[in-house]
Amino acid sequence: MKIQKWMDEHEQKLIDQLQEMVREPSVQLNEWGIQQKIAEWLEDLDFSVDMWEPSGTELFSHKAFMSKRENFKGSPNVVGVKKGAGRGKSIVLNGHVDVVPEGDLTDWREDPYAGMIKEGKLYGRGSTDMKGGNAAMLFALQAIDALDIQLKGDVIFHSVIEEESGGAGTLAAILKGYTADAALIPEPSNMKIFPKQQGSMWFRLNVKGKSAHGGTSYEGVNAITKTKQVLEVLEELENTRNARVTDPLFAQAPIPLPINVGVIEGGSWPSSVPDLVKIEGRVGISPEETVEEVQAEFHEAIHSLEETDPWFKSHPVEVEWFGARWLPGAINVDHPFMKILTKQYERVMGEQPPVEAAPWGTDGGILTAVGKTPSVVFGPGVTKMAHQANEYIKLVDVRRCAEVIAATLVNWCNEEENG
Numbered sequence: 233m234k235i236q237k238w239m240d241e242h243e244q245k246l247i248d249q250l251q252e253m254v255r256e257p258s259v260q261l262n263e264w265g266i267q268q269k270i271a272e273w274l275e276d277l278d279f280s281v282d283m284w285e286p287s288g289t290e291l292f293s294h295k296a297f298m299s300k301r302e303n304f305k306g307s308p309n310v311v312g313v314k315k316g317a318g319r320g321k322s323i324v325l326n327g328h329v330d331v332v333p334e335g336d337l338t339d340w341r342e343d344p345y346a347g348m349i350k351e352g353k354l355y356g357r358g359s360t361d362m363k364g365g366n367a368a369m370l371f372a373l374q375a376i377d378a379l380d381i382q383l384k385g386d387v388i389f390h391s392v393i394e395e396e397s398g399g400a401g402t403l404a405a406i407l408k409g410y411t412a413d414a415a416l417i418p419e420p421s422n423m424k425i426f427p428k429q430q431g432s433m434w435f436r437l438n439v440k441g442k443s444a445h446g447g448t449s450y451e452g453v454n455a456i457t458k459t460k461q462v463l464e465v466l467e468e469l470e471n472t473r474n475a476r477v478t479d480p481l482f483a484q485a486p487i488p489l490p491i492n493v494g495v496i497e498g499g500s501w502p503s504s505v506p507d508l509v510k511i512e513g514r515v516g517i518s519p520e521e522t523v524e525e526v527q528a529e530f531h532e533a534i535h536s537l538e539e540t541d542p543w544f545k546s547h548p549v550e551v552e553w554f555g556a557r558w559l560p561g562a563i564n565v566d567h568p569f570m571k572i573l574t575k576q577y578e579r580v581m582g583e584q585p586p587v588e589a590a591p592w593g594t595d596g597g598i599l600t601a602v603g604k605t606p607s608v609v610f611g612p613g614v615t616k617m618a619h620q621a622n623e624y625i626k627l628v629d630v631r632r633c634a635e636v637i638a639a640t641l642v643n644w645c646n647e648e649e650n651g
Contacts, residue, residue, distance in 0.1 A: 238378055242375075249367050286404035287303065304400075321644055324412040327366035328393065332619050344621075349627070353627065368633040368637055373641075395595050399595045418609075431559045434553070434554055435551065437549050440455060443504060468533070481565075483588075493511060517559075559602070610636070
């Protein structure tokens with residue numbers, strides 16, 4: 233009740249901080265400003281703050297590293313650590329500050345970085361994904377500090393870069409030893425609890441043809457026409473993979489593990505037969521499978537084209553894995569951290585939480601798989617508004633999420649280490 237009362241009395245502080253975050257246009261290569269603010273806010277709470285630009289052979293050669301960048305100059309990570317009194321369980325609070333570009337400004341009704349508030353919603357790029365969640369974590373910590381609530385376990389606050397490109401920031405934090413007994417990631421789950429997160433990775437396919445003049449197209453092989461067969465194989469593979477999914481946590485997802493084709497490029501002249509088509513897309517990864525297993529099944533499906541069409545046997549489709557990749561992650565629904573989070577949700581919200589599997593990848597996969605830190609996603613963002621024009625977040629959800637997080641911290645961090 234003390235936490236609830238304090239948050240009710242200081243809610244404007246939460247709103248002001250969230251507006252400050254949204255007003256920082258922290259697209260990749262422009263994260264310094266917001267990270268400086270977060271470092272200062274953590275220092276005000278007596279956290280020991282480590283702010284650094286990720287680098288080094290250990291990071292760049294790690295099998296979980298995925299980024300197009302050769303360095304992170306001007307893009308610092310921030311980690312704050314507040315030691316507990318001892319013998320309690322530790323926790324990582326993980327949030328990313330990088331946001332996707334705002335896109336076509338004509339699609340926005342307001343400046344995407346104004347942080348405008350209207351009818352209980354705060355608008356702006358990154359408000360849902362995931363600065364609302366970051367603000368909720370900070371507000372939870374501020375309440376605990378203001379009320380002088382003592383925690384036995386350590387609190388480690390990750391404010392990371394590069395989540396939108398595969399999690400290099402969180403990987404860098406893990407490699408510096410910033411792990412814990414559990415992690416909470418307030419990505420935009422729409423106030424649902426996600427103990428499982430699917431992973432995903434990007435693929436590129438090069439479909440070959442044979443060029444010819446459009447007037448004698450029969451002398452060539454049209455790569456665009458051949459692409460139709462490739463797309464049919466991808467659709468069949470998606471159906472096969474999803475037919476195997478029986479986990480009830482995925483029951484609300486019409487397609488638990490999508491294969492999405494996002495880019496198709498081919499041809500350069502209307503009167504020429506195109507000899508090459510590039511397909512780029514994304515394939516989902518179940519928490520029950522590895523990256524390598526999915527890649528092997530994907531390759532097998534693409535190579536099956538060679539059995540039905542002689543052209544593909546002599547001109548096989550080239551498969552390339554590139555760009556972003558997110559590892560899958562999962563925590564048992566009976567895990568002690570899940571029990572505490574669920575109980576505090578019920579107390580604050582007055583109802584049982586929806587518990588599902590995340591329909592997208594998060595840094596929880598890296599924390600769980602590489603950092604050996606069991607991770608749960610629970611946040612206030614509006615899932616469907618992530619990466620959209622006129623992105624917004626409901627302020628009432630940010631406030632409620634902050635209270636759930638604060639209560640969870642008090643209960644989890646004051647559990648005995650061997651309890």
